[in-house]
Structure formats: C-alpha cells, structure tokens
Amino acid sequence: xxxxxxxxxxxxxxxxxxxxxxxxxxxxxxxxxxxxxxxxxxxxxxxxxxxxxxxxxxxxxxxxxxxxxxxxxxxxxxxxxxxxxxxxxxxxxxxxxxxxxxxxxxxxxxxxxxxxxxxxxxxxxxxxxxxxxxxxxxxxxxxxxxxxxxxxxxxxxxxxxxxxxxxxxxxxxxxxxxxxxxxxxxxxxxxxxxxxxxxxxxxxxxxxxxxxxxxxxxxxxxxxxxxxxxxxxxxxxxxxxxxxxxxxxxxxxxxxxxxxxxxxxxxxxxxxxxxxxxxxxxxxxxxxxxxxxxxxxxxxxxxxxxxxxxxx
Numbered sequence: 001x002x003x004x005x006x007x008x009x010x011x012x013x014x015x016x017x018x019x020x021x022x023x024x025x026x027x028x029x030x031x032x033x034x035x036x037x038x039x040x041x042x043x044x045x046x047x048x049x050x051x052x053x054x055x056x057x058x059x060x061x062x063x064x065x066x067x068x069x070x071x072x073x074x075x076x077x078x079x080x081x082x083x084x085x086x087x088x089x090x091x092x093x094x095x096x097x098x099x100x101x102x103x104x105x106x107x108x109x110x111x112x113x114x115x116x117x118x119x120x121x122x123x124x125x126x127x128x129x130x131x132x133x134x135x136x137x138x139x140x141x142x143x144x145x146x147x148x149x150x151x152x153x154x155x156x157x158x159x160x161x162x163x164x165x166x167x168x169x170x171x172x173x174x175x176x177x178x179x180x181x182x183x184x185x186x187x188x189x190x191x192x193x194x195x196x197x198x199x200x201x202x203x204x205x206x207x208x209x210x211x212x213x214x215x216x217x218x219x220x221x222x223x224x225x226x227x228x229x230x231x232x233x234x235x236x237x238x239x240x241x242x243x244x245x246x247x248x249x250x251x252x253x254x255x256x257x258x259x260x261x262x263x264x265x266x267x268x269x270x271x272x273x274x275x276x277x278x279x280x281x282x283x284x285x286x287x288x289x290x291x292x293x294x295x296x297x298x299x300x301x302x303x304x305x306x307x308x309x310x311x312x
Contacts (some may be wrong), residue, residue: 010071017066028213041204047212082111087149097137140167197294236285
C-alpha cells in the first residue's frame with residue numbers, strides 16, 4: 001500500500017443514524033462499524049436502507065439525525081477525500097459518449113491526481129484495451145470494472161462498493177473477490193453490498209445485516225451463521241431401526257430423510273456417535289449440518305417489508 005493509502009486506512013462508523021422521508025423511516029437508529037483490514041458485507045433485502053445509508057456516508061443524502069463518518073470525520077471535512085475513500089454506487093453513472101480513459105481523466109484532474117494513475121487503474125481492472133471506447137458501448141460488466149477503476153483512482157484506504165458483482169461473468173466475479181481480499185490485506189477498509197449470498201459467503205469477513213432500516217445483526221460471518229442456526233446432525237447407519245430405537249431411548253429428536261438417513265436436532269455429532277457406539281450400531285455417515293448464509297439470511301429477513309417509492 002502507498003503511504004497515502006496507509007494514512008487514510010481508517011474505518012467507517014455509523015452512530016444512531018436515522019433518515020426519515022415524511023412519515024416513513026428509511027434508516028432507523030442504525031449503528032455499525034467497518035474496520036480497516038476487513039471485508040465487511042452489507043446485507044439486507046430491497047428497501048432495507050442500504051443504499052440510503054451509503055448515500056448518507058457520501059453526503060448525497062442528509063441524515064435526519066445521527067452520524068456516519070470516516071475516521072471520525074464527515075466526508076465534507078476530509079482534507080483529501082479522493083485519496084481517503086472511493087465509491088462505486090452506480091456503475092451506469094457515466095456519460096455514454098465519453099471514452100473510458102477520458103472519464104477517468106476528468107475524475108483524476110478534479111481530484112488533483114497524476115495522469116499516470118489513469119493508465120494504472122485501467123490496467124488493474126483489465127480495461128486497457130478498451131480505454132478509447134465509449135462507455136455507452138460497454139456491457140454492464142465492463143461498466144462495473146470502469147466504476148471500480150474510478151473508485152480506485154485516488155488509491156484510497158476506504159472502498160465502498162454497492163453491488164460490485166452485478167453483470168460480471170464468473171472470471172470477473174473471481175477477479176473482484178481477489179481484488180477485495182488483496183486490498184483488505186493491505187489494511188484498507190472494504191464495505192460492499194451484494195444480493196449474491198454465495199459470493200458474500202466466499203468473500204466477507206464480517207457482516208452488517210439490516211431490515212426495515214434497522215440493524216438485525218453485526219458479527220463475523222461465521223458467528224452470524226452459527227448464532228442463527230439450529231444445531232443439527234445428519235447420520236446414516238447400517239441398521240437404521242436399531243439407531244432409531246437408541247436415539248429415541250436417549251430422548252433425542254430426529255426425522256427420517258428420503259435417503260434413509262436421520263436428521264438429528266438438539267444434539268451434536270459427538271453425542272450421536274456415543275449413543276450409537278453404546279448400542280453397537282455401525283455408522284456409515286455422521287456430520288454436522290451447516291446452513292448456508294443464504295438460508296440464514298432469508299429466514300431472518302422473511303418478514304421484513306420493503307419500502308416503496310422512497311425519494312433517492
């Protein structure tokens with residue numbers, strides 16, 4: 001990481017952040033932290049307040065109350081915002097007739113950055129060969145790469161990426177995942193949102209989960225899944241009937257699956273193994289069932305009603 005990035009590698013902090021539109025509360029007393037050196041996933045169903053929160057971070061929307069700051073400072077008070085924080089909020093927010101190079105050049109000149117940085121970020125995101133093409137000719141995936149290049153222009157210590165995976169092919173998704181990991185290892189703060197739960201599970205270290213503008217959970221990914229998952233074990237025996245009797249006698253709850261295995265709830269694999277061993281029942285399979293992030297997320301947000309028709 002450059003010295004400029006090292007100086008700006010600070011965290012994001014929301015404290016009692018609230019935004020009301022008339023009688024509707026879009027963000028409701030929301031507090032969370034995104035730390036340097038960590039990839040923080042920002043999750044919530046449509047209308048949960050994620051985009052509104054990000055807009056408040058960048059001063060595009062004014063909070064009704066509370067604060068959201070970068071290193072304890074409002075973005076308007078930063079000495080050098082472009083070198084402190086980069087953002088991808090809308091990959092399509094590019095003049096369609098402007099070439100990728102000139103789009104980036106305009107941003108770099110406005111921020112007082114060296115022209116060479118434009119070539120560096122084009123190379124970094126894989127768009128060097130398309131530098132002279134108009135943005136209006138780009139696919140959504142190419143626009144995503146251009147948006148990420150714009151966010152990286154100032155070599156910032158903080159990156160906020162709203163749905164950065166949209167439109168990317170599998171190679172592009174792997175690329176942005178690797179890029180975020182590399183940047184986090186350099187000590188930068190990464191906050192990103194995505195509706196792709198499988199990618200969030202592969203990429204995020206910590207999670208901030210919101211619904212109806214309120215905080216549902218803030219934890220590491222593993223802690224979030226573990227805390228919201230019912231303990232369950234799958235077991236398959238050479239003698240299912242004998243195992244069923246043994247489990248029933250021990251007061252263990254289980255259900256029979258279509259493949260003749262048992263799904264045991266309320267007991268860990270060690271307990272199930274000891275019950276089987278005590279009865280001399282040979283096991284072919286014994287393992288803990290772990291729900292996916294998608295399973296847990298959908299269950300926790302099932303009853304959340306999205307807001308409709310909110311102002312931008």
